[in-house]
Amino acid sequence: MVIKEISNRRSVREYLEKEVTDKDIIEIIKAGQFAPTARNNRAVEFVVVENQKTKDEIFEIVGQEFVKQAKVLIIPVTDTTKTNCSMQDLAVASENMLLQATALGVGSVWKNLKSEFNEAEQIKKLLGIPEQYTAINIIPLGYPKEKPVAHDDKDFDAGKIHREKW
């Protein structure tokens, strides 16, 4: 059941040296491609970075050590000429990837791109991503150094459920 992966998905920022296989990378991206998109536009694409020099350059833009330490970085992007819900489309594709990574034992975290520092624009330039595409985050992948603590019922708050009205 999906609740297992939903509960086990936690932000992982420290990774083992072990490589993430190409097969796993493809399975993770497939999960992203099967996410819903607004009016089924299916415009989300994926840039996969494994080259250390490029990861270092991305680190220079966005900071945070885990960006260069991760084995793989996936940057989901979408074509703004094909969707008017780019942020939603990229977010749900990202969540599917985080869940599929979890299912494969691969750690990950949503690294947000800060619009106030034009981080997405800088990354697009670095990776040669066409102007009309937009990005909101980076999905680093690597095997977790420590097993993260899963969500359980103590993280569930019934007080956040409102019946019929607020």
Place this chain on the structure above:
Amino acid sequence: MVIKEISNRRSVREYLEKEVTDKDIIEIIKAGQFAPTARNNRAVEFVVVENQKTKDEIFEIVGQEFVKQAKVLIIPVTDTTKTNCSMQDLAVASENMLLQATALGVGSVWKNLKSEFNEAEQIKKLLGIPEQYTAINIIPLGYPKEKPVAHDDKDFDAGKIHREKW
């Protein structure tokens, strides 16, 4: 494995008369609560509407027959004073709910709220949701009238994967 629910999750807009149990509603919202939020703000809350009159009133605002035919409507909202990534937070919580609904055999669909018609504002007013909260969509729930076709490898496009650079 989560890929099963990710593949089986399809937009369902026609529902059986069968009720969605309260237990299932709670399990679906729990999945939404376990989604990541920006800087772990955990500000997402959930309004559950089952009253037919209220569903009819929501239909008057957003249109689309399935809104009044669904057994349950869940409107996820978040507190804009606690997150600057409200759209992302709501989107990933929604995707988790769609996946958990799928796991339970419950059909669902992402019904977007159109900002150009102030649909979220009208729904907030109808349901008494405080000003600082924002909504982006409605998640209708009901048992599917027809079994939807799952995603499979024909929906996977390797051409959307770019290695190292675009």
